[in-house]
Every structure is written in structure tokens, then in C-alpha cells.
Amino acid sequence: MSAQDSPDVAAASSGGAAARTAPAEVEQQPQVVRLLLVASVTLITLAAFEALAVATVMPVVVEDLGGLHLYAVAAGAPLAAQLVATAVSGAWSDARGPRGSLLAGVLLFCAGLVAAGLAPTMALLAVGRAVQGFGAGLLMVPLYVLVGSMVPAARQPRFFAAFAAAWVVPGLVGPAIAGTVADAASWRWVFLAVPVLTLAAFTVLLPLLRHVPPTRRGRPDASARRRTRAVLLAATGTGLAAAALQVAGSDGGTAGVVLGLAGLAGLAVTVPLLLPAGTLRLRLGVPSAVACRGLLHAAFVSAETFLPLLLVRVHDWSAREAGLVLTVSSLTWAAGSAVQGRVHGPGRRAVLLRLGPLLLAAGTFVAAAAALPGAGTWWAVVGWTVAGGGMGLVFPALSVLALQATPRAEHGNVSSSLQISDGLGAALGLALAGALFTALVGTGGTGGYLAGLVLAGSLALLAVGAGARAAHVQRG
Structure with missing residues (x-):
């Protein structure tokens, strides 16, 4: 339920893209808009379900794999990775359109889930979850860009309402489903079943991408390019610093102390670049x-x-x-x-x-x-x-x-x-x-x-x- 409010925020962050009216050829093909709604809501629902389902089954995972000291790392790895991926995806979608980021996001999301579902140790499960989180970050932003570029303005509020519901519903049923699966079969199926459903939804979405209007943007000026690079570097540094602190927390030795200090130093440099002035004060x-x-x-x-x-x-x-x-x-x-x-x-x-x-x-x-x-x-x-x-x-x-x-x-x-x-x-x-x-x-x-x-x-x-x-x- 922790991300429940994010659809409202993402809708606003789409800015001018969401305000544009879709091209006439898309407006004349309502079935394209309907399929986009079904496929995108399904993808968001699956990403939200996985976030809540894993919180439910992680106690069973640690009973099976051991590695209790890595429990918080496995839980937090996707969050740190998603910090980086969200910034990358925004820049990627602005520069080259949403197709590439969406495709990479779906593939990495599924690959990470498969790696986590097959993991023989908690360490490898944490790595799989980091890949999953990076993929989720890459695929979310393009979905909102697609709404802005393909959906008539009058129908966009319906999309954003559906996106919000896609986060709410998994919060109501996801933990019960995940717990039942873990108790009746295996926790591994909570990870391994979702890639199949994700790829099925993406096969519906993939043909629709040919309707995405071509990106018609002039070459950004030097200052815009510098700002983009600064945000990407700051987001990457923040994600790596957060990951370093998570790993440091699982290691009480000298290596953990070094990682912790490096993480704190990284945050001190990068966080002020990402948040409004005065946030920390x-x-x-x-x-x-x-x-x-x-x-x-x-x-x-x-x-x-x-x-x-x-x-x-x-x-x-x-x-x-x-x-x-x-x-x-x-x-x-x-x-x-x-x-x-x-x-x-x-x-x-x-x-x-x-x-x-x-x-x-x-x-x-x-x-x-x-x-x-x-x-x-x-x-x-x-x-x-x-x-x-x-x-x-x-x-x-x-x-x-x-x-x-x-x-x-x-x-x-x-x-x-x-x-x-x-x-x-x-x-x-x-x-x-x-x-x-x-x-x-x-x-x-x-x-x-x-x-x-x-x-x-x-x-x-x-x-x-x-x-x-x-x-x-x-x-x-």
C-alpha cells in the first residue's frame, strides 16, 4: 500500500504530455485506446501486487533460504534500484520516446522476478529483486507518457482513475493471495507466476506502440543537457548510496562501516540536487x-x-x-x-x-x-x-x-x-x-x-x- 498515492503524482509529473490531445488517427480507433487501458492497468496492477505480495511471503522466504541478516536488504534493494531507474526512464522517454524504456523495463522486471523465484540464497534473491525494481522503474514512466501521446484529452482522467485503482486493488487482495500461495504451494510461485502474466499483458500492448506519434523534439540546448546529466548522476549516486547503506546495515564489520560512511557521503552530495531547496532544513x-x-x-x-x-x-x-x-x-x-x-x-x-x-x-x-x-x-x-x-x-x-x-x-x-x-x-x-x-x-x-x-x-x-x-x- 506504500505506493498507493503514486498514480496521482505520476499523472501530474507527465506535465505537458498529458495535456496534449491524441492524434486524430488514434482518436478514430477507440479499440486502440481500450486495449491500451487494459494492458497498462494490468502491468501496473502486477507491479503493485508484487510489491505487496513479497512483503507477505518474505518471512517464509527467510525460513527456507536463511540469511536473516539480509532480510532488509532484500526488501529494500528494489527501492534503491527504482530511484535510479525512474530518472533514467524519464530522460530516455523524453529523448527517444517511451518504446525503448518500456520494453527494457518489462524484460528486466520479468528477469528479476525469475532470478528471485529461482534463487538458492538470500543474497541472490536480493540481486534479483534489485533487477526487478530497476525494471519496474523503467516501465512505469512510459505508461504515463503513452497516455499523454495516445489518449484523447477527454478520456485521460478515466485512465488516471484506473491507474489509481490498479494500486488500490492489490493492497486489498494481494497479501491474502500471496500468503495462500506460499502456505499451499511455495513462496517461489509468488515470484515466478507474475512474469508470465506480465509478458501476456505486454504482448497486448506491443502492437499498440506503432500508434505512438513520433518524437518531434528539437535538440535540447546545452543547459538542458547539463541539467539532465546532473539529475541522472544525482539519482544514480543516491540509489547507490542507499544500497550501500542497506548492505552496510547487514554487515557489522569493518566493511560495513566503510560502506556506511561512503553511503552517507554520497547522500550528502546527491540528495540536495534532487529535492527542493530547504527540504533537509x-x-x-x-x-x-x-x-x-x-x-x-x-x-x-x-x-x-x-x-x-x-x-x-x-x-x-x-x-x-x-x-x-x-x-x-x-x-x-x-x-x-x-x-x-x-x-x-x-x-x-x-x-x-x-x-x-x-x-x-x-x-x-x-x-x-x-x-x-x-x-x-x-x-x-x-x-x-x-x-x-x-x-x-x-x-x-x-x-x-x-x-x-x-x-x-x-x-x-x-x-x-x-x-x-x-x-x-x-x-x-x-x-x-x-x-x-x-x-x-x-x-x-x-x-x-x-x-x-x-x-x-x-x-x-x-x-x-x-x-x-x-x-x-x-x-x-
């Missing part, structure tokens, strides 16, 4: 909104990664039962999103930016109580139900705030910043939680789980402060 308004999104994602994804592991390994739940907890949070996330959509007025919407993170923090701390000796699992169920509602209240509200406070000509930039902050926050949150977990899990007991969940709750508390500073735009 929590400047009032949009910069704080971007920072708040990163903190929220760091908290939610970290807790959502370790909570199923706690329920399966400590409380002896099945993968399917643990997945149902994630499904409940998806339902409350959707309910919270619906509620915030009915809140009007700057003052009332400003309250959402404090209340949402506060509910996420409270819910995470309540869920963490399930890691205390002798505690019942109801703490996890109740806590994560509350946490999902908090995310639903604040996550889309931050998107609305950022877009409304930014000139239309800069919507693409601010949307990109929100997505980068989401991915970076999740990757770094997992790196920190993974380091704590790895350091403490070997001591026995449930200290590693408790530390990871308390860290996630603490990050959510920081998001309360960031949300309050973002809310100054609402009052203004």
Missing part, C-alpha cells in the same frame, strides 16, 4: 511537505517489512494470516484517503498534516507492543489498522498541498521530488531498521523486532513536525 511549505512524505514512507515501509516477520517467526502465524494484517491497513488507508477528500478549507486540511502522521506514529508504537515478551498479537492488528488510516489521511493531502502551492509549469518538478522522497525515505528507513534488527536479533528474544518498529514510530513522530511546517501553506 524543513523550510516552511513545499520543502517540508516533500520531507514529510519521505519520513512517512520511511516509517510505514520499515514497519510493514518487519511486522509480518514478527507475526510469523515469533507468534507462529501463517503467511496468509500475517498478510491479512496488511490487507486491513490497506482498507483503512483507502478509508482515510476518502475522508481527506471530503475535508475542505485551509485550516481543516492543515489539521490532516498533523493528525495523519500522529496516527501513524501511535499505530506503529501500538503494533510494536506485539514484540514485548508475552504480548498478544492483537497489538499488531489494532496498531497497524490505525497506522493505515493515518497514512490515508496525510499521504494524498501532501500531494494536493504541493501541487496547489506550486505554479503549473513546475508541477513536473515537484511531482518528481515527491516520488524521489518516497523512494529515498523507504530505502533509508529500511537501511536503519535493518541495521538495528541485524545488530540485535542475534542476542535472542524479540529486541530486534521491537527496535525496528520503535524506530519506525520515531520517524513518524518526526513527520508530525514536518507536516506542521508544511501546513503553513494551507493557512497562507
Whole structure:
């Protein structure tokens, strides 16, 4: 459910492409538009399903393959890879059209899933998941570009609504399906079945690509080329730095310390180039909104990664039962999103930016109580139900705030910043939680789980402060 808001952001980031009317020849072939809708929604649904399904089955994976110290790395590798791929795909699609990025994305997404599904060790599974994440990053952006170039303007809102639903539905059914498959057959099928469905959807989409209008762009000026190169280098450096921190968290030795220091140095250089000025200092308004999104994602994804592991390994739940907890949070996330959509007025919407993170923090701390000796699992169920509602209240509200406070000509930039902050926050949150977990899990007991969940709750508390500073735009 962590990416549920991304369709709205991506729709905005398509900028002028989404605003263009499709060519007359496409408008006269409604079946092309219908097939594009079916194929693209299917691809997005499969990518969203895989993200949620893996969170459900990872406790079973680690029971089979071992490598508990690499648990957070396997969970975070696709996030770090996707940071790089999103920037690459945007530049690729702008320069040469969406075909190449889409084809490479589908092939890498499938190859990574197959590698993960056949992996004999947790290390190789993490590598496969990194390839999968890179492929997912390459294939998402072109789908939005295709809508802008092929779909009549009057029908584009329907596409974006369907894209949003493509993220919601897997959150409702994905964990239960994945848990059932893992319990009844093998966790490997959660990885191996999706490439077949992905390639089937792509075979429907592939013939439609001949209808994509040719790219008619003049050669960009020198300053535009320099900006593109700077963004690509910064995104690549940020992704590699996040990956280094994740690996460092799994290695308590000298190599881990060196990797950690290198990762921190890389972030110090690259992150300021990707986020709005003042984001790290929590400047009032949009910069704080971007920072708040990163903190929220760091908290939610970290807790959502370790909570199923706690329920399966400590409380002896099945993968399917643990997945149902994630499904409940998806339902409350959707309910919270619906509620915030009915809140009007700057003052009332400003309250959402404090209340949402506060509910996420409270819910995470309540869920963490399930890691205390002798505690019942109801703490996890109740806590994560509350946490999902908090995310639903604040996550889309931050998107609305950022877009409304930014000139239309800069919507693409601010949307990109929100997505980068989401991915970076999740990757770094997992790196920190993974380091704590790895350091403490070997001591026995449930200290590693408790530390990871308390860290996630603490990050959510920081998001309360960031949300309050973002809310100054609402009052203004």
C-alpha cells in the first residue's frame, strides 16, 4: 500500500504530455485506446501486487533460504534500484520516446522476478529483486507518457482513475493471495507466476506502440543537457548510496562501516540536487511537505517489512494470516484517503498534516507492543489498522498541498521530488531498521523486532513536525 498515492503524482509529473490531445488517427480507433487501458492497468496492477505480495511471503522466504541478516536488504534493494531507474526512464522517454524504456523495463522486471523465484540464497534473491525494481522503474514512466501521446484529452482522467485503482486493488487482495500461495504451494510461485502474466499483458500492448506519434523534439540546448546529466548522476549516486547503506546495515564489520560512511557521503552530495531547496532544513511549505512524505514512507515501509516477520517467526502465524494484517491497513488507508477528500478549507486540511502522521506514529508504537515478551498479537492488528488510516489521511493531502502551492509549469518538478522522497525515505528507513534488527536479533528474544518498529514510530513522530511546517501553506 506504500505506493498507493503514486498514480496521482505520476499523472501530474507527465506535465505537458498529458495535456496534449491524441492524434486524430488514434482518436478514430477507440479499440486502440481500450486495449491500451487494459494492458497498462494490468502491468501496473502486477507491479503493485508484487510489491505487496513479497512483503507477505518474505518471512517464509527467510525460513527456507536463511540469511536473516539480509532480510532488509532484500526488501529494500528494489527501492534503491527504482530511484535510479525512474530518472533514467524519464530522460530516455523524453529523448527517444517511451518504446525503448518500456520494453527494457518489462524484460528486466520479468528477469528479476525469475532470478528471485529461482534463487538458492538470500543474497541472490536480493540481486534479483534489485533487477526487478530497476525494471519496474523503467516501465512505469512510459505508461504515463503513452497516455499523454495516445489518449484523447477527454478520456485521460478515466485512465488516471484506473491507474489509481490498479494500486488500490492489490493492497486489498494481494497479501491474502500471496500468503495462500506460499502456505499451499511455495513462496517461489509468488515470484515466478507474475512474469508470465506480465509478458501476456505486454504482448497486448506491443502492437499498440506503432500508434505512438513520433518524437518531434528539437535538440535540447546545452543547459538542458547539463541539467539532465546532473539529475541522472544525482539519482544514480543516491540509489547507490542507499544500497550501500542497506548492505552496510547487514554487515557489522569493518566493511560495513566503510560502506556506511561512503553511503552517507554520497547522500550528502546527491540528495540536495534532487529535492527542493530547504527540504533537509524543513523550510516552511513545499520543502517540508516533500520531507514529510519521505519520513512517512520511511516509517510505514520499515514497519510493514518487519511486522509480518514478527507475526510469523515469533507468534507462529501463517503467511496468509500475517498478510491479512496488511490487507486491513490497506482498507483503512483507502478509508482515510476518502475522508481527506471530503475535508475542505485551509485550516481543516492543515489539521490532516498533523493528525495523519500522529496516527501513524501511535499505530506503529501500538503494533510494536506485539514484540514485548508475552504480548498478544492483537497489538499488531489494532496498531497497524490505525497506522493505515493515518497514512490515508496525510499521504494524498501532501500531494494536493504541493501541487496547489506550486505554479503549473513546475508541477513536473515537484511531482518528481515527491516520488524521489518516497523512494529515498523507504530505502533509508529500511537501511536503519535493518541495521538495528541485524545488530540485535542475534542476542535472542524479540529486541530486534521491537527496535525496528520503535524506530519506525520515531520517524513518524518526526513527520508530525514536518507536516506542521508544511501546513503553513494551507493557512497562507
